[in-house]
Amino acid sequence: MARVYNWQLGREMSYWYPESRPTKQFAAVFDTNKCIACQTCTLACKTTWTSGKGQEYMLWNNVETKPYGSYPMAWDLKLLDMLEAGSWNGSTYTGQTIFESAKAGERVLSWRPEGEDYAYPNVGEDDCAGAVDAGMSLSMPHMAWFYYLARICNHCTYPACLASCPRGSIYKRPEDGIVLVDQGRCRGYQECVKGCPYKKVFFNPMTGTSEKCIACYPKMEVGLQPQCFVNCIGKIRMAGYISKPEQARPDNPIDYLVHLRKIALPLYPQYGLEPNVYYIPPIHVPPKFLRQMFGPGVDAAIAAYRNAANDPDLAGLLSLFGATESVMTRWVRRGEEVAGVDDHGTTLVRVPMREPVHVRAGFDKVYQIMRSNCP
Amino acid sequence: MRRHLVVLVAVALVAACQRGPETTPDVVAVLASAIPDRPDDPAWNSAPEHVAKLLLQDLVEPRLMSASTPDVRVRAIAGPTEIAFRLEWTDASKDDLPGNGRFVDACAVQVPQKADPNAPDPQMGQAGKGVQIAYWRADWQATVDGRGTAIQDLYPNATVDHYPFEAASLEKGSDAQRQMASRYAPAEGAGNLRGGPRTSPVEDLVAEGPGSLAPAGGSSARGRGVRTASGWSVVIVRPLPDGLTPTSRTQFAVAVWEGTSQEAGARKMRSGWVGLSMRGTS
Numbered sequence: 001m002a003r004v005y006n007w008q009l010g011r012e013m014s015y016w017y018p019e020s021r022p023t024k025q026f027a028a029v030f031d032t033n034k035c036i037a038c039q040t041c042t043l044a045c046k047t048t049w050t051s052g053k054g055q056e057y058m059l060w061n062n063v064e065t066k067p068y069g070s071y072p073m074a075w076d077l078k079l080l081d082m083l084e085a086g087s088w089n090g091s092t093y094t095g096q097t098i099f100e101s102a103k104a105g106e107r108v109l110s111w112r113p114e115g116e117d118y119a120y121p122n123v124g125e126d127d128c129a130g131a132v133d134a135g136m137s138l139s140m141p142h143m144a145w146f147y148y149l150a151r152i153c154n155h156c157t158y159p160a161c162l163a164s165c166p167r168g169s170i171y172k173r174p175e176d177g178i179v180l181v182d183q184g185r186c187r188g189y190q191e192c193v194k195g196c197p198y199k200k201v202f203f204n205p206m207t208g209t210s211e212k213c214i215a216c217y218p219k220m221e222v223g224l225q226p227q228c229f230v231n232c233i234g235k236i237r238m239a240g241y242i243s244k245p246e247q248a249r250p251d252n253p254i255d256y257l258v259h260l261r262k263i264a265l266p267l268y269p270q271y272g273l274e275p276n277v278y279y280i281p282p283i284h285v286p287p288k289f290l291r292q293m294f295g296p297g298v299d300a301a302i303a304a305y306r307n308a309a310n311d312p313d314l315a316g317l318l319s320l321f322g323a324t325e326s327v328m329t330r331w332v333r334r335g336e337e338v339a340g341v342d343d344h345g346t347t348l349v350r351v352p353m354r355e356p357v358h359v360r361a362g363f364d365k366v367y368q369i370m371r372s373n374c375p
Numbered sequence: 376m377r378r379h380l381v382v383l384v385a386v387a388l389v390a391a392c393q394r395g396p397e398t399t400p401d402v403v404a405v406l407a408s409a410i411p412d413r414p415d416d417p418a419w420n421s422a423p424e425h426v427a428k429l430l431l432q433d434l435v436e437p438r439l440m441s442a443s444t445p446d447v448r449v450r451a452i453a454g455p456t457e458i459a460f461r462l463e464w465t466d467a468s469k470d471d472l473p474g475n476g477r478f479v480d481a482c483a484v485q486v487p488q489k490a491d492p493n494a495p496d497p498q499m500g501q502a503g504k505g506v507q508i509a510y511w512r513a514d515w516q517a518t519v520d521g522r523g524t525a526i527q528d529l530y531p532n533a534t535v536d537h538y539p540f541e542a543a544s545l546e547k548g549s550d551a552q553r554q555m556a557s558r559y560a561p562a563e564g565a566g567n568l569r570g571g572p573r574t575s576p577v578e579d580l581v582a583e584g585p586g587s588l589a590p591a592g593g594s595s596a597r598g599r600g601v602r603t604a605s606g607w608s609v610v611i612v613r614p615l616p617d618g619l620t621p622t623s624r625t626q627f628a629v630a631v632w633e634g635t636s637q638e639a640g641a642r643k644m645r646s647g648w649v650g651l652s653m654r655g656t657s
């Protein structure tokens with residue numbers, strides 16, 4: 001194993017291959033606070049990519065209710081259990097990653113789902129943590145909670161799927177860091193299905209190969225965001241490219257949210273893959289639960305997010321989510337307006353910080369009638 | 376005295392009839408004018424048997440950590456241009472349904488690309504010293520034997536609302552329909568036929584070390600596998616390996632994957648090299 005640097009862990013770690021970062025790294029920010037679990041993203045992906053024979057059960061994008069939902073079944077709990085508790089010393093992870101705790105004969109610490117584990121994609125949907133007793137809604141804070149976790153492949157910097165494949169059939173594109181299964185080379189050993197801790201590679205029994213999210217690379221190549229991003233009803237998603245922390249640029253929306261404001265956090269960073277989908281954590285969930293899921297930055301992230309209304313730059317950038325199909329590699333705020341910009345400086349979209357509000361009189365004098373209360 | 380002699384001859388005759396097949400420390404192919412294609416062909420009775428002891432593949436990760444199939448009984452019959460191997464091994468469960476977390480039974484024979492007294496690494500060869508592999512799979516056999524290629528053939532209770540390429544607006548069997556179906560079957564589109572309809576249960580491969588397995592230029596191997604009372608009996612027919620003549624030998628190795636033990640790819644039981652020679656029928 002090689003020694004590589006994982007900035008999410010604040011330390012070096014072991015990995016199957018030497019460090020080789022792409023020129024650009026595909027990345028995304030998901031705001032969990034805005035997701036309504038409508039599954040439009042799931043369908044957008046399904047319709048576009050996985051409507052074939054052998055793909056029936058496959059959800060490259062899925063949305064699960066936490067704490068009880070999971071697809072495939074218990075994908076996170078099983079591995080957390082195997083990995084055992086690890087600690088953080090400030091922002092440095094002192095526990096073991098899945099590469100460092102691989103068992104003899106294995107490349108990563110992993111488990112293999114069975115067919116049945118994929119049979120209940122909506123298990124635990126809308127189930128609260130704890131019982132909701134009568135009268136509970138009358139006092140704050142509510143003790144019962146749940147939230148929606150939308151998931152795609154994380155196009156990890158250190159992919160476990162790639163490390164697990166004994167024949168090098170999975171590759172990370174040097175130009176954008178998107179992780180793909182070479183469909184001409186894969187022989188369907190299912191090592192990647194076992195190795196990915198997020199369980200985002202799927203075996204297709206009809207073609208006999210493994211398949212996974214491709215970050216809609218034909219769209220990304222022409223500057224358009226993937227299908228699950230642009231179809232998102234809640235406008236929770238933004239796709240772009242992330243820099244290394246020391247090269248972070250404030251005018252790159254992903255860098256700004258992840259590196260500079262640190263309000264978007266990786267999913268289970270302790271696994272050690274440097275995943276590149278970053279989540280703004282839900283503000284109403286016990287931080288103890290969230291720290292296990294998103295690492296030690298949770299409390300600061302929630303504090304910054306809660307303060308967004310007094311933070312014009314942050315509020316401005318958040319209002320660019322879902323504002324255009326184009327990839328906004330840059331952004332700028334000009335007073336009360338925020339704009340998404342491309343690499344050439346062309347403005348792609350302009351959004352007012354506050355939508356204009358018109359208040360009409362309750363009584364319509366022309367028609368001599370009370371107006372109904374429509375916004 | 377004469378009575379004793381008669382009894383002795385009778386005992387010897389009975390013992391000879393009950394003796395198993397001739398066993399050999401290497402694989403010895405008997406020369407014959409016709410190559411048997413089927414595992415139950417009586418011609419196999421004329422070939423001696425080599426019992427290949429299998430080892431865990433525990434040289435490269437991912438390894439197989441607990442042993443499954445202990446050995447394979449190998450017989451071989453050679454003709455002027457081809458050689459047939461019959462591999463038989465014990466396997467309590469028939470695994471021929473591919474699926475999520477489901478693995479299929481399989482076997483393979485391996486010979487050096489070029490006969491060389493200094494043989495390539497037995498584990499898939501090495502750079503510059505390749506090996507040829509003929510690989511048989513139980514699910515391919517099932518498809519060749521007539522199993523359908525719909526999802527319900529793998530998961531009988533599966534229900535499917537709709538495949539876009541089966542929309543009424545697309546003419547059945549038209550180019551447009553085929554192209555659309557292929558867009559949702561990327562491996563097929565890439566010419567990588569790991570599943571779906573097949574004409575042969577055997578695939579020709581070459582390798583120059585672990586992880587380098589690749590399809591051979593053309594397809595020349597064929598074969599047939601059947602379930603026996605205790606496991607599998609598989610015939611693999613391929614062109615005569617380089618260097619194998621009635622007066623010169625080469626090497627041979629075999630591998631078995633046991634589906635229930637989740638064996639695939641590098642997780643397999645395999646033999647080391649054993650000699651492969653030829654002799655006239657006895």
Ligand code: SF4
Nearest residue numbers: 153154156160161196
């Ligand atoms: S999330 Fe899984 S499938 Fe995606 S790159 Fe990471 S390890 Fe591979």
Ligand code: SF4
Nearest residue numbers: 035038039041232234
């Ligand atoms: S489309 Fe958006 S809001 Fe709807 S489930 Fe997906 S991520 Fe959540």
